[in-house]
Amino acid sequence: MLPWFSNDKFPLYLAPMAGVTDVIFRRICKELGADVMVTEFVSAEGIMQADDRTRKYTEFTDEQRPVGVQLFGADGARMGEAAKKIVDWKRPDFIDINFGCPVNKVVSRNGGSSLLRDCPVLESVAAGVAKAVGDIVPVTAKIRIGWDENSVNAVEVGKILEGSGMQAIAVHGRTRAQGYGGEANWNVIDAVARAVSVPVIGNGDISTGADLVKRKTETAVSGVMIGRAAMQNPWVFREAKHYLETGTTLPPVPLAERWELVLRHCRLAVASDRYGSEKQTLTAMRSRLMSYCKGFPGAKELRQRLCHVGSVAEVEDLAGFSLGQAEIAELC
Structure with missing residues (x-):
C-alpha cells in the first residue's frame, strides 16, 4: 500500500501536464493543498541519452514529496533502465508510466495512449519498469479509458497493469479520440476501481469540492487527480479539501x-x-x-x-x- 492511501486517506493528485506542471507550479499547488505530485512526462530515450533538457523535467524539491517522475516509451527494457537512472539521480517516491497522453507526437512514437491498442506491449513496458525498480520504489501508471468509443478497454488494461506490478492506476475518463472534449466517463473509472485491488485515482472534470465529494461517495476510487482546473485555479485543492471536511464552500479568492x-x-x-x-x-x-x-x-x-x-x-x-x-x- 502506498502510504498516502493509508488510514482512509483520500489524496488529491496534481495531474502531470506537459508545459504546465513544472517544479514551480508544483510548488504552488503543494502549498495550496495538493497531496501528491507527478512531474511532466519525460522520454525514456531522452533519459538514456543523458539529454540535459530532458533531465530538467525530472527536477523536484523535497517539499513536494510524495512526488513521482512520469516516463513514456514503448520498450520495457529501455524504460526500466531509464527508471533506474532517475531513481539513482533523485530517488523519487514513485515512478509513473504514461499510457494516456493523446498528443500526436507522443502517439506517433508508440508512446502514451497508443499502447492502449497494443496490450502485449503495454504489459511488457509495465513489467519491465516494475522489474527494474519495483523493489526500490513503487511503480504506478496512468491510462485513458480506451483509444476511442469503440475500444473502451480500461478494465482489461487495469487488470493487466495490476498483474504487471503497478501499485496504483490513474484513469482519465476520456478516450484518446476525445482528447479533452466531452465529458469524462466516471462509470468506466468506477468499473476499473472495482475490478482491481490496487488504488485507482479518478481523473476528469474535477473542478470543485462538490465534484470531489460526488466521486468519492459514488465510485470506488481511492483518490482523485486534478488537471486543467488547477491551471486556472490552483486554489481548487484548498477549496476541495475544505468542502470535503466541512461540506461548505469557501468564498471566492479575492x-x-x-x-x-x-x-x-x-x-x-x-x-x-x-x-x-x-x-x-x-x-x-x-x-x-x-x-x-x-x-x-x-x-x-x-x-x-x-x-x-x-x-x-x-x-x-x-x-x-x-x-x-x-x-x-x-x-x-
Whole structure:
C-alpha cells in the first residue's frame, strides 16, 4: 500500500501536464493543498541519452514529496533502465508510466495512449519498469479509458497493469479520440476501481469540492487527480479539501490574491532561469498567464495584452490596471 492511501486517506493528485506542471507550479499547488505530485512526462530515450533538457523535467524539491517522475516509451527494457537512472539521480517516491497522453507526437512514437491498442506491449513496458525498480520504489501508471468509443478497454488494461506490478492506476475518463472534449466517463473509472485491488485515482472534470465529494461517495476510487482546473485555479485543492471536511464552500479568492499569485509565479520562473532570459521566460509563460486570468474582470482584453508581455514589469502593470478597473466597477 502506498502510504498516502493509508488510514482512509483520500489524496488529491496534481495531474502531470506537459508545459504546465513544472517544479514551480508544483510548488504552488503543494502549498495550496495538493497531496501528491507527478512531474511532466519525460522520454525514456531522452533519459538514456543523458539529454540535459530532458533531465530538467525530472527536477523536484523535497517539499513536494510524495512526488513521482512520469516516463513514456514503448520498450520495457529501455524504460526500466531509464527508471533506474532517475531513481539513482533523485530517488523519487514513485515512478509513473504514461499510457494516456493523446498528443500526436507522443502517439506517433508508440508512446502514451497508443499502447492502449497494443496490450502485449503495454504489459511488457509495465513489467519491465516494475522489474527494474519495483523493489526500490513503487511503480504506478496512468491510462485513458480506451483509444476511442469503440475500444473502451480500461478494465482489461487495469487488470493487466495490476498483474504487471503497478501499485496504483490513474484513469482519465476520456478516450484518446476525445482528447479533452466531452465529458469524462466516471462509470468506466468506477468499473476499473472495482475490478482491481490496487488504488485507482479518478481523473476528469474535477473542478470543485462538490465534484470531489460526488466521486468519492459514488465510485470506488481511492483518490482523485486534478488537471486543467488547477491551471486556472490552483486554489481548487484548498477549496476541495475544505468542502470535503466541512461540506461548505469557501468564498471566492479575492482578485488581489489571484494577481499576487500570478506575479509570484512570474518572479519564481524568472529567478529559476529554467526558460532562459526574462523575456524568454515570460514568452513561455503567456499561455499560463492567460489560463490564470480566465474569469477576471475584463478577461478578454487582459488575455489580448498578455499575449505580448515580455517582462515581469509588464505583468505588474497589467495587474495594477486590472485591480484599478475592478475598484472603479465596485464604486459604480
